[in-house]
Amino acid sequence: MGRLSLVFLLAFLRAVISNEDPSDSCRDFGQAFERMFAVPGESPLLECPLQIQYLFDPAETPYNVTWLEGRNGSEVTEGQPSFVVREQSLWFPNISMEQQGTYTCVVRTPSRCFRQTAVLVVSEMTSGRCERPQRGIQQISAHVNDVLSCPLRRYLKSVDHPSIQWYKNCEPLPEDEKFALNTDKDILYIRKVHLDDAGFYTCKMTFSLDGVVGEMAESIECLVHDEYLENPRLIEPVDEIIRVESGSSVRKDCVVVVPGKGVPTVEVLWKVTLETKVIFISENTSDRVHQKPMNESTTEDGYVFVRTLSVSDVSREDFYSDFSCMVFNGRGLLDGHMTLVPTGPNLLLLLGLLLGSLAFLFVVGVLVCTIFRVELVLCVRTMFPFLYKTTDGDGKQYDAYIAYPRVLEGSSEKAEMFVMSTLPQVLEGLYGYKLFILGRDGLPGEAVVDVVQDALSRCRRLLLLYTASSLCSPEAQEWAEQQTGLYRAIVEDSMSIVLLELEEIREPDWLPPSVRLLKEKQGALQAWKRRKRWMGWDGKSEDRLTSLDPSARFWREVRYHMPVRGKAKERNWFSF
Structure with a gap:
């Protein structure tokens, strides 16, 4: 005998024993827990306790509802003066004590039947008291x-x-x-x-x-x-965006605070929404994405609940997914959201690097311009002569007046040779400057004072050369007094003066006051000074201090202070 036949037979035997028709047997849900309380004279409404929507689909399945009185089991029908049947409700327009009791709601469909009993309690008001008895x-x-x-x-x-x-x-x-x-x-x-x-x-x-x-x-x-608890407050996360790298790990706490005192009932859970699918995070710590057990602690102001979300290995599917922390209790539901996004370029870092690079380039530029200022200026003059005005037509005949005490007792013959030979060879022979050298360019028989004044008026620069003793001897002082025009140019600053120091001056106080002040103000070009090498100085010390074979940088500095000829053609400044 099959199982279905056995079930049908047992149902038939129960119906025979209870003297009921098998076709009328209903699934009985017993007596409902809720009671309906009323006092005589009121109009209570008794609703069917069956939750029909959970038994079948009322929109697609036809059904009807009937009510049975509990005392005699008779059906409550329309037209009875003490009852009004309306859909799934039984209304008592003017209830009396006799109507107290149980009433059974029966719901039938073409193939099934359900029933459940509702309880109506009718009590008299207590004498002398306003509140209802139930x-x-x-x-x-x-x-x-x-x-x-x-x-x-x-x-x-x-x-x-x-x-x-x-x-x-x-x-x-x-x-x-x-x-x-x-x-x-x-x-x-x-x-x-x-x-x-x-x-x-x-x-x-x-x-x-x-x-x-x-x-x-x-x-x-x-x-x-007296014990009270406020509504839970979600501290974090609150619409947070966390930037992480693929393959890294992430831990995020969901922090909930419940102010007050008592026994809070709060549940905290993590979930993730992938497109339209909602997945509750597992508590299995071996999973790649899991949540830790909830931690509860007590503070002076209430309670703190923390549940940690852990992602041990962030994958691409985790990016831009909505991770939510759900907090719920009997008073409602809260949720906080967190989103993982891939790390992108750090704009602050890039900005810092850019500003740092600009600052570095600026410092390097300042250092280069300071160290190679002379070379840069000469290069610009050579490559862009049209940027400067030509000296033609300015009323001057010579580019520079060369002033130097001639051979006197104690002065250097090498320095005399430098003035008369080396200086003209370089400035006139290589670079085309026109120089006036006293003793070479003056006419015989002319007074020195007249020659100096006339020559200075026709020169654009004054180059004053001196050694350690050339301006300190009595003969040098007499020579300076003879050249009144030279003295006036130095003292009155009537023209541009360039000091050429051929030897190291160990005692600056030996120089005339006007020359000393001028050196302190603008400095002097030192022909004796050599550039320091990595492994020491080349040559002996004495040769270094008295050498009249200047370096290429000395000649560049001289050219830097000489007049700019504008569009006039210059020779290559890399010669020295």
Whole structure:
């Protein structure tokens, strides 16, 4: 015998034993837990306790609802004066004590049947007391805002034109700073609950049904607990974006704070949304993406809950996915979001590198311009002569006047040779400058003073050459007095003067005051000075101090201070 045949046979035998038709057997869900409380004269509405939407699809399956009285099992039909059947509800327009009892709701479809019993309790009001004899209990917390819920709210959609009024100890409750109602008035908000807010609250609903006006009410015994807990607060994450590299690890804490005291009931979970699919994160620590057990701690102000999300190896599918931390308890639901994005270029780092590079280039540029200033200027003069004005037509005949005490006692013959031979060979022979050298270019028989004054007026520069003793001897002082024009040029600063120091001056005080002041002001070109090499100086010390074979840099410095000839053609400045 098959299993289905055995099940059918057992159902048939039970129906025979109970004297019921097998075709009328129903699945009985027993007696409903909730009770409907009423007092004589009210108009309670008894709804079918069966949750039909969980048994079958009422939109696609036809069904009908009937009510049976518990006392005799007879069906409640339309037309009875004490009952009104409306869809899935049984209404008592004017209930009496005799109507107290049980009523069974039977729901039938073409192939199935279900039934469940509802309980109606009718009690007389207690003499001398305003509160109803039957009441539910609701608890609220002190020191915070809390709510009371009207037990009749489940009937709002079953009646017409419902209106709810709240009472405390039979006194109507006004809407003020202490009490407030929602739109349907089925929720009573109590601000800053105090211990005195405990007591009996009644919500009375007035309504109409099939054109008949009725009312029903229920009472609540409100208990106030001194222990209070505020709503959870999600500290982090709050729409965070974390930049990570592929293959790296990430840990993120979901931190929830519950202020107050008591026993909090809070659940914290991580989930991830991949496109349209929601996945709750596993607690298995061996998984690549998992969440740690929730950690709870106590503070002076309340409680802190922390649950950590761990991603041991970030993959591409993790990028731009919505990781959410869900926080929920009896008062609602919170969620915080976090998104992983791949690391991109660090703009601050790039900006820092750019600014650092610019600063480095600026410093290098300043150093190069300082060290190679002479070379750069000469290069520009050679490559772009058209940037400078020509000296033609300025009324001058010579580029420079060469002033040097001629051979006197104690002076250097090598220096005399430098003035008369080396200097003209370089400046005149190589670079084409025109020089006036006293003793070479003056006419015989002319007075020295007249020659100096006339020559200086026709020169663009004054080159004053001196050695360690040439300007310090009595003969040099007499020579300087003879050249009044030279003295005036030095003292009055009437033309550009270039000092050429042929030997090292160990005692600067030996120089005439005017020359010493001029050297302190603008410096002197030192022909004796050689550039230092990496492994020491070349040559002996004495040769270094008295050499009259200047370096190429000395000649570049001389050219730097000489007049610019503008478009006139210059020779290659790399010669020295």
